[in-house]
Amino acid sequence: MPDHGEGHGAASAPRAKFKAMTEGTQEDWQTIGAQFLPFAAAGGKRVLDHLRLLAGDFGGFPVDRLEHSLQTATRAHRDGRDEEYVVCSLLHDIGDTLGAFNHPDIAAAILKPFVSEANLWMVQHHGIFQGYYFFHHLGMDRDMRDGFKDHPHYQHTAEFCHQYDQTAFDPAYDTMPLEAFEPMVMKLFAAPKNSMYAAASVNE
Ligand SMILES: [Fe+2]
Ligand SMILES: [Fe+2]
Secondary structure, three states: OOOOOOOOOOOOOOOOOOOOHHHOOHHHHHHHHHHHHHHHHOHHHHHHHHHHHHOOOOOOOOOOHHHHHHHHHHHHHHOOOOHHHHHHHHHOOHHHHOOOOOHHHHHHHHHOOOOOHHHHHHHHHHHHHHHHHOHHHHOOOHHHHHHHOOOOOHHHHHHHHHHHHOOOOOOOOOOOOHHHHHHHHHHHHHOOOOOOOOOOOOOO
């Protein structure tokens, strides 16, 4: 169990009185809602904690999955990409620990409320586009991405894989540390652009 200390989420903080949601009152939901807001706003910290799980996980690659993530983001940042794009680059493989067979879907689900449609599509489909660089070595079709060749975000995604993702396995590269990306991650996750909860009103 995570230690929630004295802050939001702690057992000592005010709690709703219902035993089933059918008994819930507006007061109960104000209690919960008031704690949800600071919890949600600190989402970036929890995402970074999860990203750190990739440290030491090489899976046969020349660099571990955290270094690959940091190097992808560093290359995008140094190439002048905006903060949203850099955060997408940093997190594109965050699902490796939870979704061995669909890791891009995990990153896409985490980023979905916070990023543009183009960047979301890029993250969600990067696995197929990255395959252009290695599927043929595994008896698969490297041109699987051609199934999307008329899609408006084809080029955006092909570019990400070519310039930043498939190039980010160099142990000698001067990769920026995770701390350098922390402010942009905290900022991106502080407020959603698209969420069905955005319309909820909570009196703090
Ligand atoms: Fe990936
Ligand atoms: Fe990657």
